[in-house]
Amino acid sequence: xxKTLSLISGVLVAFGANAQVSKFEGASATVALAYxxxxxxxxxxxxxxxxxxxxxxxxxxxxxxxxxxDYTWSLGNDNFLAVGLDYALNEGGRGVFDYQLQGVSVDTDxxxxxxxxxxxxxxSTLINQDTLGYIKLxxxxxxxKSMSDNSKLTASAITYGIGAKFMSSEKSYFFVEANVLxxxxxxxxxxxxxxxxxxxxxEVLVGYGIKF
Numbered sequence: 125x126x127k128t129l130s131l132i133s134g135v136l137v138a139f140g141a142n143a144q145v146s147k148f149e150g151a152s153a154t155v156a157l158a159y160x161x162x163x164x165x166x167x168x169x170x171x172x173x174x175x176x177x178x179x180x181x182x183x184x185x186x187x188x189x190x191x192x193x194d195y196t197w198s199l200g201n202d203n204f205l206a207v208g209l210d211y212a213l214n215e216g217g218r219g220v221f222d223y224q225l226q227g228v229s230v231d232t233d234x235x236x237x238x239x240x241x242x243x244x245x246x247x248s249t250l251i252n253q254d255t256l257g258y259i260k261l262x263x264x265x266x267x268x269k270s271m272s273d274n275s276k277l278t279a280s281a282i283t284y285g286i287g288a289k290f291m292s293s294e295k296s297y298f299f300v301e302a303n304v305l306x307x308x309x310x311x312x313x314x315x316x317x318x319x320x321x322x323x324x325x326x327e328v329l330v331g332y333g334i335k336f
Contacts, residue, residue, distance in 0.1 A: 147294055147335075148204055148248075148256050154192040154299070156331025160216045161185045162237040162266065164279075164321045167309065169223070172316025178224045183325060184237035184268075186217035190329065194246075202250035206258070212239040218271065234271035237323075239264050242283065251288070260285040260303065266323045275314065279323045281307040295335045302328045 163183040170176055194208025215236035223231040241264070248258030262283040269276045287301030307322035 147291060148250075148289070149196050149198050150335050151193070151195045152297075152333045152335045154190075154194070154210070154331050154333040156190045156192070156210075156299075156301075156329045158188050158190050158212070158327045158329035159186070160188055160212075160237075160239070160325065160327040162216065162239075162305075162323060162325035163219055164221075164268065165307070165324050166319065166321040169317060169319045175225060177230070177317075179221050179319075179321075180224070181221040181235070182219045184216040184219035184235060186215075188216055188238065189213040190239075190331070196248075204248045204250075204256065204258075206246040206248065207244070208246070209241060209243045211241050214238065215269065235268050236271065237266060237268045237325075239327075240267050240278070241265055244283070246287075248289075254291040256289040256291075258287055258289070260287060260301070262303070264305065266305075266307075268323075277312055279307055279310050279321070281305040281323050289333070297333045297335075299331050299333060300329070301331070302326070 161183045163181055166179040169179055190210050190212050192208055192210030194206050196204050196206040198204055215238040218234040218236055221233045221235055222229050242262045244260050244262030246258045246260040248256050251257050264281055264283050266279050267276055283303050283305045285301055285303035287299055289297045289299045291297045304326045307324055309322045311320045
């Protein structure tokens, strides 16, 4: 009898532990505030008449709102895997491109940059019963809008990040996260000029998630 009770007790303890872990599983919707800093690494600009122009630029910085959806699976042994997507609702502050010919400024343009859709995977591990630490790998599109003529350029990048979730109840959690991006070079042509560039930057954010 004692052995039987001991076995039942062990099963209940194990079940309870699994129930605690499983609260991280499932689908959730998120909202977040992020501070972004995005700019462009301009490799070259060649004008229609063959002149080579440089374009040092300052970052588009500011607070943006983000929304997202994700789903988390348990992999066992306190490990999880999430897949999801998020989207920035607004642009950051103005960055400035200073177009220079032989070191002399010939034009400037204010640009606002935003992250468009990002898809990601996030392997994670349990830190304690209410805290999950994760790394995040994503693929995102970015959009830079000129303030002078409202023209838009898009670029893509791989993103890398780390973060943590803190369960506040069985159905909700807070999270913090930091991401950097590694952009892909892209060539754009407009008005006979050709520009080769890639995005760069980072973001830090805090957010709130609701499971459903």
